[in-house]
Amino acid sequence: MGLSGSGKSTLLRMINGLIRPSSGAVLVQEKSLLQLSARELQQLRRSSMAMVFQSFALLPNRTVLDNAAFGLEVAGIPRRERDARARRALERVGLGDQLQRWPQQLSGGMQQRVGLARALALDPPILLMDEAFSALDPLIRTDMQTLLLELQAEQRRTIVFISHDLDEAIRLGDRIALMKDGQLLQCGTAQELLQHPANDQVRQFFQDVDAAAVLPVELIAEAAPQSETLNYLVDEQRRFRGLNTAEGAWIPAAEVPHLLAGTLIREAIDRVAGNPFPTPVLDEHHHLIGVISPRRLLHSLGEGCPC
Amino acid sequence: MLIPLAVVNQAGPLGLAVDAVVEWLLVHGQGFFSLIQMVVEALATLFEQVLSWPPAWLFALVVALIGWRRVNGGFSLFALLGLNLVLALGLWQPMIATLALVLAAALLALVIGLPLGILSARSPMVWTLVRPGLDLMQTMPAFVYLIPAVMLFSTGAVPSIIATLIFAMPPVVRLTHLGITQVPGDLIEAAHSFGCSERQMLWLVQLPNALPTVMTGVNQTIMLALSMVVIASMIGGGGLGDVVLRGIQQLDVGLGFEGGIAVVILAVILDRLTQGLSNSPQRKRA
Structure with missing residues (x-):
C-alpha cells in the first residue's frame, strides 16, 4: 500500500x-x-x-x-x-x-x-x-x-x-507493506504498523486509522475482578470455569458469552454491550486473559490508540 | 543564380535518372515483369468471368439481398433501382469490367497491404521505411503511375490494375498500422501477464481489436481503387472509365454524365456493402 x-x-x-x-x-x-x-x-x-x-x-x-x-x-x-x-x-x-x-x-x-x-x-x-x-x-x-x-x-x-x-x-x-517514493517503509501486520511504526511517515499514514478495527481485544483486557459480588473462577491451569454473579447465581463457562483474544475491538462491541457483567477474554486454550467492561471498551474507543 | 533543373516540356537530370531506372528494369527485369503480368492477367480474367456469369437480374437481386441483411432496407432498394438504371443505360458490361478491375486491384492491395501494416505496427523500423513510401504513393499525381506502368506492362487491364493497386494501397497499410498501435496498452499488458506468445498476441488480441479500423482501411482502399478507374481507362483499362473518357474526348456531356452516374452507383454500393460486412451482427448488439 x-x-x-x-x-x-x-x-x-x-x-x-x-x-x-x-x-x-x-x-x-x-x-x-x-x-x-x-x-x-x-x-x-x-x-x-x-x-x-x-x-x-x-x-x-x-x-x-x-x-x-x-x-x-x-x-x-x-x-x-x-x-x-x-x-x-x-x-x-x-x-x-x-x-x-x-x-x-x-x-x-x-x-x-x-x-x-x-x-x-x-x-x-x-x-x-x-x-x-x-x-x-x-x-x-x-x-x-x-x-x-x-x-x-x-x-x-x-x-x-x-x-x-x-x-x-x-x-x-495479513501483512501490509507500506511504500513511499519507491522505498519500502515498513512491512508487517496492521497491528505492528500501528503500534510500532518504523518512522514518522508510517505513523502519519496510520494516524487517522480506526484503531478499533485493527487492534485485538486482548490489548484492552483488564484483570478479572475478584470481589464478593462477582467472581471469575479459573482452575489450576488458569482455564476459565465460570463465574458467580452478584445475585449469587453460578454460570458455567460454556454458558458465558466470551471473546477470543484475537477478536478486533470493533467486532467485540455487540457482545460486550450484551453482557450484564464484564466479558471474559480467553485465548485458544480457554485460559482467562482478562475481562472487558462496557466502560473499558468505551474508553478505548474514545482514546484513539488505546495501547 | 539558380541553375534550372528542368526545362519546361522536357525532363531534367532527376527525370532522366528515373527514366534510366525504368529503362534498366525494362531490360533486366523482363522475366519478373512477365510473371507479374501473367498472374495479374489471370486474376483479372477470373474476376471478370465470375462476375459476368450471373445474368443482370440475378446479380442485382443478390446484391439487394445481402444489402437487406447487412445494411438496411433503404439501401437494398437503392441497389435494386441503381443497378436497374445502369442496365437501362446499356452500361452493364462496362460496369462489370470496372467492378472486376476494382476488386482485383483491391484484393492485391489487401494481400500486400495487410501484412505490411501488421509488420509496420510491430516494428517501428519497418514503419519508418514504409511511411515515406506511402506518402509518395498517395500524393504523387495518379497519372504519373501510368507512364512506367505502360512501359513495363504495355496497355490493357494489367497496367491499370498495377497503377490502381499502387494508388489504393496506402489506406489499408496506414489504418492497419493505426488499428494495431491503438489497441489499449492495458489489454496488451493483460495479455502479456497471462503469458501470451507474440503470435497469440497478434491473433487473439491485436487483430481482433484492430478489426474495425482495419475494415475502414479496406473500405477506403476499395473506394480509392474505384476513383482510379477513370484515369486507368487512359491506358486501356476499359469499363466505365472508357465511357467517361469518350465523353471528355467528344465533349459529350450526356455520355460523360451517364458513365459518371454509373460510377457513383457502383461506389455507393461498394461502400455500404463493405461497411455492412465489416460490422458483424454481434458487434452491433454490444
Whole structure:
C-alpha cells in the first residue's frame, strides 16, 4: 500500500516480469525470474500467476465466458475443458447467468468479477491484484472485498494486493507493506504498523486509522475482578470455569458469552454491550486473559490508540 | 543564380535518372515483369468471368439481398433501382469490367497491404521505411503511375490494375498500422501477464481489436481503387472509365454524365456493402 507514485504497481509488475528490475532479484517459487528464458517466463505466467487490473482490461471482442477462458486458451487448454473451468470460475464470482453477454454491457463491478474469474479460472497459486477494486463504487468495492475474503477462506493463495486505500489494506491484508517514493517503509501486520511504526511517515499514514478495527481485544483486557459480588473462577491451569454473579447465581463457562483474544475491538462491541457483567477474554486454550467492561471498551474507543 | 533543373516540356537530370531506372528494369527485369503480368492477367480474367456469369437480374437481386441483411432496407432498394438504371443505360458490361478491375486491384492491395501494416505496427523500423513510401504513393499525381506502368506492362487491364493497386494501397497499410498501435496498452499488458506468445498476441488480441479500423482501411482502399478507374481507362483499362473518357474526348456531356452516374452507383454500393460486412451482427448488439 502507498500513495500514487510510490512504485507499488511497478513492484507488482516485477513479480510477473512485465517490468525488469534494474537491480536486485525477484524470487518466485525459489527461482530467480531474471534467470528465466522468455519461454520459461511465459510458462510461469501461464501456470503460476494471474493478474487482475484496475481498468479490468477485458477484451471487448469476447463474451464474458471467452474472456474468463482467455488465460486457459493462451495456455493451450482444449475448448471443452477451458469452457467448463471458466464457467465454474464465473459461477463462483456470481456471474453464472451472464456467460454470453459482452463486457461493455456489464457494470464496473460485474466487469471486475469477470476479471477476477479470468484469473481464478487458471487456479494459480499466486494472484496479483493491481488496485483491483479502486475504480469501483464504495458499496461494490466492499462486496468485492468480501468475495475475495471468502475465496481466500476456501482456498489459500498468495495474493499480492496493491491498494492506496489503507482501510482496504487493513481489511484484506495479513501483512501490509507500506511504500513511499519507491522505498519500502515498513512491512508487517496492521497491528505492528500501528503500534510500532518504523518512522514518522508510517505513523502519519496510520494516524487517522480506526484503531478499533485493527487492534485485538486482548490489548484492552483488564484483570478479572475478584470481589464478593462477582467472581471469575479459573482452575489450576488458569482455564476459565465460570463465574458467580452478584445475585449469587453460578454460570458455567460454556454458558458465558466470551471473546477470543484475537477478536478486533470493533467486532467485540455487540457482545460486550450484551453482557450484564464484564466479558471474559480467553485465548485458544480457554485460559482467562482478562475481562472487558462496557466502560473499558468505551474508553478505548474514545482514546484513539488505546495501547 | 539558380541553375534550372528542368526545362519546361522536357525532363531534367532527376527525370532522366528515373527514366534510366525504368529503362534498366525494362531490360533486366523482363522475366519478373512477365510473371507479374501473367498472374495479374489471370486474376483479372477470373474476376471478370465470375462476375459476368450471373445474368443482370440475378446479380442485382443478390446484391439487394445481402444489402437487406447487412445494411438496411433503404439501401437494398437503392441497389435494386441503381443497378436497374445502369442496365437501362446499356452500361452493364462496362460496369462489370470496372467492378472486376476494382476488386482485383483491391484484393492485391489487401494481400500486400495487410501484412505490411501488421509488420509496420510491430516494428517501428519497418514503419519508418514504409511511411515515406506511402506518402509518395498517395500524393504523387495518379497519372504519373501510368507512364512506367505502360512501359513495363504495355496497355490493357494489367497496367491499370498495377497503377490502381499502387494508388489504393496506402489506406489499408496506414489504418492497419493505426488499428494495431491503438489497441489499449492495458489489454496488451493483460495479455502479456497471462503469458501470451507474440503470435497469440497478434491473433487473439491485436487483430481482433484492430478489426474495425482495419475494415475502414479496406473500405477506403476499395473506394480509392474505384476513383482510379477513370484515369486507368487512359491506358486501356476499359469499363466505365472508357465511357467517361469518350465523353471528355467528344465533349459529350450526356455520355460523360451517364458513365459518371454509373460510377457513383457502383461506389455507393461498394461502400455500404463493405461497411455492412465489416460490422458483424454481434458487434452491433454490444
